[in-house]
Amino acid sequence: MKLVVVGVGQCGGRIADEFSQLQSRARFHRRIDILADVFAVNTDIADLSCLSSIKSDYRHRILIGNRKTGSHGVGKINQLGAEIAKQDSDKVIDAVRSAERFYEADAFLLIASAAGGTGSGAMPIMAQIIKERFRDKPVYTLVVLPFEHEDQTDVTMFCNTATCLKATYSVADAVFLVDNQRYVEKDSSLINNMTAINKLIAEPFYDLLCAGEEKKAKHIGAKLLDAGDIIATLAGWTVLGYGVSQLPMVRSPFGRRNFRKKSTETHKGLQAMDQAISNLSLKCDPKDSASALYLLSAPTEEMTMDLVKELQDYLGEVAPEAVIRNGDYPRREATLKITLILSQLSSVQEVMEYYDKMPELIQKKECRQKSSEAGLGELKKASMLVPSLFGGDGS
Ligand SMILES: Nc1nc2c(ncn2[C@@H]2O[C@H](COP(=O)(O)OP(=O)(O)OP(=O)(O)O)[C@@H](O)[C@H]2O)c(=O)[nH]1
Numbered sequence: 222m223k224l225v226v227v228g229v230g231q232c233g234g235r236i237a238d239e240f241s242q243l244q245s246r247a248r249f250h251r252r253i254d255i256l257a258d259v260f261a262v263n264t265d266i267a268d269l270s271c272l273s274s275i276k277s278d279y280r281h282r283i284l285i286g287n288r289k290t291g292s293h294g295v296g297k298i299n300q301l302g303a304e305i306a307k308q309d310s311d312k313v314i315d316a317v318r319s320a321e322r323f324y325e326a327d328a329f330l331l332i333a334s335a336a337g338g339t340g341s342g343a344m345p346i347m348a349q350i351i352k353e354r355f356r357d358k359p360v361y362t363l364v365v366l367p368f369e370h371e372d373q374t375d376v377t378m379f380c381n382t383a384t385c386l387k388a389t390y391s392v393a394d395a396v397f398l399v400d401n402q403r404y405v406e407k408d409s410s411l412i413n414n415m416t417a418i419n420k421l422i423a424e425p426f427y428d429l430l431c432a433g434e435e436k437k438a439k440h441i442g443a444k445l446l447d448a449g450d451i452i453a454t455l456a457g458w459t460v461l462g463y464g465v466s467q468l469p470m471v472r473s474p475f476g477r478r479n480f481r482k483k484s485t486e487t488h489k490g491l492q493a494m495d496q497a498i499s500n501l502s503l504k505c506d507p508k509d510s511a512s513a514l515y516l517l518s519a520p521t522e523e524m525t526m527d528l529v530k531e532l533q534d535y536l537g538e539v540a541p542e543a544v545i546r547n548g549d550y551p552r553r554e555a556t557l558k559i560t561l562i563l564s565q566l567s568s569v570q571e572v573m574e575y576y577d578k579m580p581e582l583i584q585k586k587e588c589r590q591k592s593s594e595a596g597l598g599e600l601k602k603a604s605m606l607v608p609s610l611f612g613g614d615g616s
């Protein structure tokens with residue numbers, strides 16, 4: 222599957238940069254393309270300059286709204302991000318249209334954090350405009366939710382997140398939900414290491430996109446997972462999981478490298494599936510998923526019918542309501558990997574919490590505004606008898 226990737230805002234741009242690195246990796250190691258092209262869009266010129274892999278010309282690193290923001294970002298004001306996206310959408314559409322392999326692209330993937338201003342406000346607008354202009358390709362979004370310490374202390378980030386989630390869901394064909402907090406819970410050293418988190422966010426897409434683009438017979442699975450399967454699976458709220466089991470390498474009597482064959486292979490497979498389920502990009506109940514997909518990447522000799530059946534049964538128990546699609550991807554690596562997508566989620570607790578708390582926050586904001594206006598009114602009244610340097614009535 223080939224994607225056109227558009228990262229919006231700082232977080233979106235950096236994750237898009239990771240996708241650009243996945244594309245280089247796929248070209249170098251597998252001689253295939255998994256992206257039709259990749260772009261970063263931002264109101265902040267410094268953020269665009271810091272990217273490392275996305276081409277550095279103005280068509281790939283697209284600065285929007287520079288007259289309104291002086292190229293320094295929108296300072297978390299998501300309405301401004303949205304307004305700029307409406308005004309400068311042509312810049313993005315023109316760039317996308319002239320993408321290197323645009324006509325080979327199967328879908329768009331737009332990426333942004335929900336809590337900032339540029340990405341949170343501009344991405345839903347761009348998704349809508351891209352969807353209207355390119356009707357034949359699905360538009361997916363990947364939304365990064367803030368760390369707990371951010372939205373617990375910053376009302377603006379909380380409100381931006383709720384607004385972005387609502388707007389994105391209403392326009393995108395599917396919304397990948399990725400919670401920054403999940404990555405920190407697994408490894409606290411990650412809190413200050415966005416690059417490491419971004420790599421973990423992008424990695425599950427690697428095999429998923431490569432599998433359907435393979436041209437060498439030895440890497441084409443018995444059950445090839447291609448763009449059609451992925452597109453048929455994706456709709457609405459979606460999460461991703463990824464699990465890896467190391468395979469013990471042993472040498473055969475003939476000195477050739479071989480992988481140990483035993484019932485351990487099923488065990489290793491289930492272990493990788495378990496890891497994928499417990500490491501989902503956002504905490505959710507797999508029982509709420511109506512469509513699921515998994516890709517098994519491993520050496521051919523490890524991918525037995527038994528293993529495939531065990532994995533299918535296991536996922537069937539965990540996500541009993543889901544239509545499950547699967548595929549295999551033969552690789553000569555000493556690992557067994559599972560990439561998992563759970564889509565069409567009927568309930569997402571975390572999204573609900575954002576929506577639920579909004580009325581209370583809006584009310585609090587209005588009360589604060591009223592009391593601040595009242596306070597300023599009092600001050601103004603008290604200052605009336607203070608002499609003025611400007612003459613007139615002293616106001
Ligand atoms: N995973 C990840 N999260 C990031 C990264 N950079 C920022 N964030 C998160 O994104 C949110 C802030 O959004 P940004 O992307 O910085 O904001 P922006 O879209 O550039 O908008 P403005 O700076 O307000 O113009 C916070 O929740 C950060 O924790 C990143 O590289 N990776």
Ligand SMILES: [Mg+2]
Nearest residue numbers: 230231265294
């Ligand atoms: Mg920014």
